[in-house]
Amino acid sequence: MTTLEVRDLVKDFSIRSGLRHSRLRAVDNVSFTLEPGRTVALVGESGSGKSTVARMIARLERPTAGRITATAPGGAPVDRRHYRDHVQMVFQDPFASLNPFHTIEHHLVRPLKLHGRAGKKAETRALVEQLLERVNLTPAANVAQRRPHELSGGQRQRVAIARALAPGAQVVIADEPVSMLDVSIRLGVLNLLARLQREDDLAVLYITHDLATARHFSDEILVMYRGRVVERGAADDVILNPQHPYTQLLAAAAPNPDAARGRAGGLTGAAVEPAGARAVPLADAGCNFRDRCPRVMDVCSKPVRDHAVGDGHFAKCWLHAGGPGGPEGAPGASAGGGPAGAEKDAAKDAGKDAGKGAAKDAGKDGGGRAGVVRR
């Protein structure tokens, strides 16, 4: 089965405002691995860079730096020509992703042909019907002859899922696959994805704002904030025991009572605001949440790396510089203070070993730079 490895992915966009040009770092040193039968959720508020990661994996955007490698079962990298056979995307908008002029059959025959899976007409038709049955669109022969506008949003999203499976994909990137659907049918579509994943041993990247479904449907959660992964770990650990103040804010704001209980960590609803493309000077390598963080310390302006906060659980936060439990109780750990130990680490990390230390500690994102540089 295919495994997908994302390493040190960076995406910069050029943006123009009047006569001023600037560069926005939408994705900043993001790394993770998708494995057969497992789901990784990418969560974070609007503008945190989730879709840009997805679009780079789907080869709809070219990374500024970093690499994405799909590996076939024997360990050989999947070449460019076959990449799309292995890696497919389900988009957020089931209305925009299907062509209103074509039948459902047409939408499914196309990828079958493109990826060399279509045979004689009757054989292809049988494959189309099989795909429709797998996503519970029956009677399949009848659905195949309909056009997208004759289907509901949920049915269209099922067609989009069938289309992703048509080339025999083993890695599915689902970018907010249910956020545009009626609340009452969202769970049905997510359960369908989960069943197909079990049946085909799919590796899934699930992109969402919704912590409750991220927890329920994924094994691992990566929390993104302004382009960086600020926390990562097993789904339950991240949602029930969030360690980064930003994740604590998200969990406290989530409707899930388990996740919300006692996790506000001093954050208030007032701190919940869209991050969007707010400018942080690119030269500023410090924590990019510090302007919103109620636990900000002096040290937070220095480069921050992943710190272990539990088994396979990491937070990119100076509060945890001392390991699980961290220097939270240290004098000055609250606003404006800055614990002495963390300051020392900062000075060390700001030096030449910073990148090395980050890579070693987490094997993941280094202390990259985020935001916007003026030109």
Ligand SMILES: Nc1ncnc2c1ncn2[C@@H]1O[C@H](COP(=O)(O)OP(=O)(O)OP(=O)(O)O)[C@@H](O)[C@H]1O
């Ligand atoms: N083509 C582009 N040109 C310039 N900036 C872009 C472009 N695409 C995305 N961005 C910016 O990159 C940042 C990340 O956007 P992205 O869509 O990846 O975030 P997101 O977390 O997926 O948000 P949402 O949940 O709203 O889709 C945002 O600030 C966005 O404005």
